[in-house]
Amino acid sequence: MKNVTIKDLAKITGFSVATISRVINNNGRFSEETRGKVLDAIEKTGYQMNYSAKNLRMNKSFSIGIIVPDISNYFFNQLVQKIEILLFNNGYSTIICNTDRSIEKEKSYIKTLENKGVDGIIIVSGNQQFKFEDVKLPYICIDREPLNKKNTIFISSDHFDGGYKATSELIKHGCKNPAIAMVKDRESTSSNLRFAGFLKALKDYELDFNPNISIVYLDKKEEVNDNIINHLQKNNIDGLFTINDFIAFKFIDKLKYSHFNIPEDIKIIGFDDNYFNKFITPKLSSIYQDLDLISQASVDSLLKMLDKDIVLGQSISIPIEVHLRESVVKKI
Amino acid sequence: MKNVTIKDLAKITGFSVATISRVINNNGRFSEETRGKVLDAIEKTGYQMNYSAKNLRMNKSFSIGIIVPDISNYFFNQLVQKIEILLFNNGYSTIICNTDRSIEKEKSYIKTLENKGVDGIIIVSGNQQFKFEDVKLPYICIDREPLNKKNTIFISSDHFDGGYKATSELIKHGCKNPAIAMVKDRESTSSNLRFAGFLKALKDYELDFNPNISIVYLDKKEEVNDNIINHLQKNNIDGLFTINDFIAFKFIDKLKYSHFNIPEDIKIIGFDDNYFNKFITPKLSSIYQDLDLISQASVDSLLKMLDKDIVLGQSISIPIEVHLRESVVKKI
DNA sequence: TTGTATGCGTTATCAG
DNA sequence: CTGATAACGCATACAA
Numbered sequence: 001m002k003n004v005t006i007k008d009l010a011k012i013t014g015f016s017v018a019t020i021s022r023v024i025n026n027n028g029r030f031s032e033e034t035r036g037k038v039l040d041a042i043e044k045t046g047y048q049m050n051y052s053a054k055n056l057r058m059n060k061s062f063s064i065g066i067i068v069p070d071i072s073n074y075f076f077n078q079l080v081q082k083i084e085i086l087l088f089n090n091g092y093s094t095i096i097c098n099t100d101r102s103i104e105k106e107k108s109y110i111k112t113l114e115n116k117g118v119d120g121i122i123i124v125s126g127n128q129q130f131k132f133e134d135v136k137l138p139y140i141c142i143d144r145e146p147l148n149k150k151n152t153i154f155i156s157s158d159h160f161d162g163g164y165k166a167t168s169e170l171i172k173h174g175c176k177n178p179a180i181a182m183v184k185d186r187e188s189t190s191s192n193l194r195f196a197g198f199l200k201a202l203k204d205y206e207l208d209f210n211p212n213i214s215i216v217y218l219d220k221k222e223e224v225n226d227n228i229i230n231h232l233q234k235n236n237i238d239g240l241f242t243i244n245d246f247i248a249f250k251f252i253d254k255l256k257y258s259h260f261n262i263p264e265d266i267k268i269i270g271f272d273d274n275y276f277n278k279f280i281t282p283k284l285s286s287i288y289q290d291l292d293l294i295s296q297a298s299v300d301s302l303l304k305m306l307d308k309d310i311v312l313g314q315s316i317s318i319p320i321e322v323h324l325r326e327s328v329v330k331k332i
Numbered sequence: 333m334k335n336v337t338i339k340d341l342a343k344i345t346g347f348s349v350a351t352i353s354r355v356i357n358n359n360g361r362f363s364e365e366t367r368g369k370v371l372d373a374i375e376k377t378g379y380q381m382n383y384s385a386k387n388l389r390m391n392k393s394f395s396i397g398i399i400v401p402d403i404s405n406y407f408f409n410q411l412v413q414k415i416e417i418l419l420f421n422n423g424y425s426t427i428i429c430n431t432d433r434s435i436e437k438e439k440s441y442i443k444t445l446e447n448k449g450v451d452g453i454i455i456v457s458g459n460q461q462f463k464f465e466d467v468k469l470p471y472i473c474i475d476r477e478p479l480n481k482k483n484t485i486f487i488s489s490d491h492f493d494g495g496y497k498a499t500s501e502l503i504k505h506g507c508k509n510p511a512i513a514m515v516k517d518r519e520s521t522s523s524n525l526r527f528a529g530f531l532k533a534l535k536d537y538e539l540d541f542n543p544n545i546s547i548v549y550l551d552k553k554e555e556v557n558d559n560i561i562n563h564l565q566k567n568n569i570d571g572l573f574t575i576n577d578f579i580a581f582k583f584i585d586k587l588k589y590s591h592f593n594i595p596e597d598i599k600i601i602g603f604d605d606n607y608f609n610k611f612i613t614p615k616l617s618s619i620y621q622d623l624d625l626i627s628q629a630s631v632d633s634l635l636k637m638l639d640k641d642i643v644l645g646q647s648i649s650i651p652i653e654v655h656l657r658e659s660v661v662k663k664i
Numbered sequence: 665t666t667g668t669a670t671g672c673g674t675t676a677t678c679a680g
Numbered sequence: 681c682t683g684a685t686a687a688c689g690c691a692t693a694c695a696a
Contacts, residue, residue, distance in 0.1 A: 005689055016667045021691055028692090029665060048447045052387035053689030056672050061384060063425065071413050072607075081403050084428055093395065093427045093448070096416055115380045116425070249611045256613075275404075279581045281588075281613035337673055348683045353675060360676095361681055385673030388688050 004045045012041045024049070055117075063093040064302065065113035066122040067106060071098045074245065075272040075289065076124060079142070082295035083122065090303060092119070101186070103130055110135060120302050128187050138305045142298055145189040153301040154315040155294060159190045162287040162320040163197025166241045166269045169285070171205045173328050175239030175267055177214075178207070179232070181251065182243040184217040191243050194271065198241055216240070224250040229258050238266055245270035245277060245286055252280060252327070268327040282326035293318045336377045344373045356381070387449075395425040396634065397445035398454040399438060403430045406577065407604040407621065408456060411474070414627035415454065422635060424451075433518070435462050442467060452634050460519050470637045474630055477521040485633040486647040487626060491522040494619040494652040495529025498573045498601045501617070503537045505660050507571030507599055509546075510539070511564070513583065514575040516549040523575050526603065530573055548572070556582040561590050570598050577602035577609060580616055584659070600659040614658035625650045 006020040013020070015034065022028035023038040041047070055061050064087055068076045084094045095118060097109040106126060113121055114137060121139040123132070131147055132139065140153045163180075170178045180198045182191060202209045213235045216228060224247070231237070242248040248270035252262065260266050262282050270277070273288035297316050304310035338352040345352070347366065354360035355370040373379070387393050396419055400408045416426045427450060429441040438458060445453055446469060453471040455464070463479055464471065472485045495512075502510045512530045514523060534541045545567045548560060556579070563569075574580040580602035584594065592598050594614050602609070605620035629648050636642035 003689095006691095007689075017690080018668075018692080019666055022666090025691080031665065034665080050388070050689050051447075051449055052384050052391075052393060053672090054691080056382070056384035056388050056674090056688090057690045057692090059384075059672075077409060077413070081409070081428075081430075085430065088427070088429070093425060095420070095425045096413075097420070098413075098417065115383075117380075117383055249608075253611055276581070276608045276611070279585055279608070280611050335673095339673075349674080350676085350684075351682055354682090357675080363681065366681080382673050385688090386675075388672090388690090389674045389676085391688075 003050070004047045005050065006047075008045065009038060009041045009047060012045070013037050061117040061119055062091055063095055063116070063118045064120050064122060065095045065097060065109070065116070065118040066124065067097045067099060067109055067113075067126070068124045069099055069101045069126045071096065074274045074276075075291070078291050079124065079295055082291055083299055086295055086299040090299070099126060101127065103127055106130055113137070119306055122298055122302060125188050125190060128189060138302070140298055140302050140305065142294065143188070143190045149313050149315070151312050153305065153310070153312065155297050155301065155318070156190065156315070157289040157294065157318045157320050159193035159320075160197040160200075162271060162289075163194035163241070164201045165197070165320070165322050166194075166271065166287050167198045167201035167239075168205070169269060169322055169324060169328060170239035170241060170267050171201065171207065173263075173267055176207070177236050178202070178239030178241060179214045179216050179235075179237045180241045180243070181216040181218060181247055183222060183247075184219055186220070194241075194243060213237075218247065222247055222250065224254045229254060229260075232260070232266065233258075240266060240268045242268065242270045245272045245274040245284060248284055248286075248327075249276075249280060252282070252284065263326065263328055263330060273323050277323075277325065285325045285328040286323050288321040288323045290318050290321075335382070336379045337382065338379075340377065341370065341373050341379060344377070345369050393449040393451055394423055395427055395448070395450045396452050396454060397427045397429060397441070397448070397450040398456065399429045399431060399441055399445075399458070400456040401431055401433045401458045403428065406606045406608075407623070410623050411456065411627055414623055415631055418627055418631040422631070431458060433459065435459055438462055445469070452638055454630055454634060457520050457522060460521060470634070472630055472634050472637065474626065475520070475522045481645050481647070483644050485637065485642070485644065487629050487633065487650070488522065488647070489621040489626065489650045489652050491525035491652075492529040492532075494603060494621075495526035495573070496533045497529070497652070497654050498526075498603065498619050499530045499533035499571075500537070501601060501654055501656060501660060502571035502573060502599050503533065503539065505571075505595075505599055508539070509568050510534070510571030510573060511546045511548050511567075511569045512573045512575070513548040513550060513579055515554060515579075516551060518552070526573075526575060545569075550579065554579055554582065556586045561586060561592075564592070564598065565590075572598060572600045574600065574602045577604050577606040577616060577618055580618075580659070581608075581612060584612060584614070584616065594659055595662060605655050609655075609657065617657045617660040618655050620653040620655045622650050622652075 006017045009020045010017045019030055020038055022030055023035050066080060068080055071077050080096055087094050099105040121137050123139055123141050125143040143156045145154055146152050167178055248268050251268060262268055269285040271287045273286040277284040277286055301310060338349050341352045342349045351362060352370055354362055355367050398412060400412055403409050412428055419426050431437040453469055455471055455473050457475040475488045477486055478484050499510055580600050594600055601617040603619045605618040609616040609618055633642060
């Protein structure tokens with residue numbers, strides 16, 4: 001059964017393909033009667049638009065690429081899912097590219113995406129080193145501040161505020177010697193800002209900052225080993241702001257086999273507010289990022305960008321929320 | 333800067349577009365010398381294939397739709413991610429459709445996918461009622477047994493074995509009165525088989541089955557409420573096989589506020605082996621599904637199907653594994 | 665308000 | 681081994 005085309009519709013209705021096309025796209029002018037007849041024919045034949053032809057003709061592909069460091073991470077996979085749905089509802093397909101935090105992969109993916117003819121790209125977080133000077137497609141950045149903001153939109157949670165509030169909560173609940181746990185050599189706009197927020201809180205509450213003590217570095221595999229636990233013990237760390245929830249999970253798990261009690265001896269707060277925070281023991285406090293707002297803003301901006309209907313160079317900041325649970329306050 | 337096309341390459345090299353096309357696709361015959369020249373020109377110009385044109389001409393789209401009941405579910409989102417990567421590596425884009433377990437949405441998505449011109453569809457789990465008689469595209473089924481297997485491939489973990497082994501482990505570890513927890517009115521091939529495995533285990537170990545006691549139904553929101561806990565208490569349920577890990581999480585959370593201790597008073601085992609099982613207290617036992625094998629088999633089958641290089645009607649069964657943890661055995 | 669004709673970039677057929 | 685050309689389905693400039 002051959003697919004029916006506008007040519008067939010033309011034959012059936014007696015109009016020309018041009019008129020059919022106009023009715024379908026609702027542009028140009030035609031009589032109501034014509035519209036009715038064409039719509040009838042479409043109904044009867046089950047006509048379906050051939051998007052390859054349309055795309056070729058209009059030089060569009062109705063697909064968007066999204067570049068993300070690590071799709072197994074809660075925040076990223078939620079974000080991708082939400083963006084995917086929003087784009088789908090706008091008629092776009094989403095092509096997901098997982099870089100494994102490798103700059104080479106990122107570059108190669110961007111090439112592939114250009115090659116595939118996507119209409120635009122959403123770049124999520126990732127290593128700061130890579131510049132986008134040579135990306136010709138419209139793109140927006142989530143959580144990674146581009147060096148040159150002139151021709152893009154930058155969307156991000158207020159990570160500085162998140163780091164600040166996370167640390168402040170630890171201090172307000174009695175921590176005299178809080179530390180931050182982060183991954184060695186993993187630089188990103190968002191983690192840098194969270195760290196800056198951490199520092200600012202220490203300063204505002206007049207606590208000392210000693211980089212050798214107050215920063216707990218994990219290796220790339222994010223392993224929490226005995227050395228790290230010893231470090232906490234030796235230096236009387238009584239509060240821990242982990243750069244994300246997943247790392248907090250690993251600390252909580254490891255600390256079960258130590259002399260630390262949470263939150264009595266050490267309080268912990270993470271970032272992202274993973275769905276499972278409520279199900280671990282103790283329930284994990286965290287900084288909540290509004291995934292719905294972020295994805296909505298991203299898709300809106302990108303689609304407007306495609307329509308050249310937006311001023312470039314903007315930065316959009318999404319507020320965070322503190323979600324306090326047992327890992328900081330026993331009774332909640 | 334206009335995109336360079338094979339026409340430009342033809343002009344540059346002095347060959348015809350036909351020859352250029354042959355070299356690019358490596359079909360037909362041409363001299364090594366020709367190939368070299370063309371490849372040079374491609375290199376120099378940075379030529380990129382226009383897939384819309386190719387797709388139009390070849391009546392292909394190099395995109396695949398995947399229909400999934402609930403992307404927020406661990407098993408489904410992992411599966412989708414893995415399939416997405418495999419397809420991408422084969423040059424295909426993936427269009428993800430989340431049905432929210434609604435048959436209407438499912439039907440409408442299938443229409444949209446046909447409309448978008450995808451080359452094939454992967455259908456994951458979902459309600460059994462829907463028939464695929466009218467799906468014209470090639471499709472494969474994961475975890476949902478199609479009524480008519482003649483023109484598809486059916487891929488699934490061995491859910492019966494999973495249900496059997498989960499229940500057997502409870503019994504072997506001392507449960508005299510195990511129950512199964514499942515969602516009311518959510519019929520799927522996989523949950524039916526898990527349930528069948530549960531029944532078979534009871535029978536083999538000569539335990540009674542009383543549907544009013546041994547089946548714990550949750551409502552669609554999967555809420556574990558006080559009534560349910562009372563039911564466990566009143567009927568001396570000492571083992572619980574939950575139809576997935578997520579429901580197990582909710583039980584574990586709720587049971588913390590009851591007189592039950594896990595695993596002393598009641599043992600729990602789930603299904604899917606969620607990544608977070610290791611991080612909750614007690615660590616959750618589960619039936620592990622091999623997501624890599626499932627996704628690999630699915631993509632392989634579908635791609636072969638597109639090449640008409642596979643015998644239809646096959647069923648592929650993927651073995652499961654029991655992962656025992658603290659929720660069944662205290663020391664592991 | 666409608667029709668005609670052209671071209672988007674590619675592949676495939678046929679002829680040389 | 682290579683070239684000329686038609687065709688894929690659609691949108692649009694221009695003509696009527």
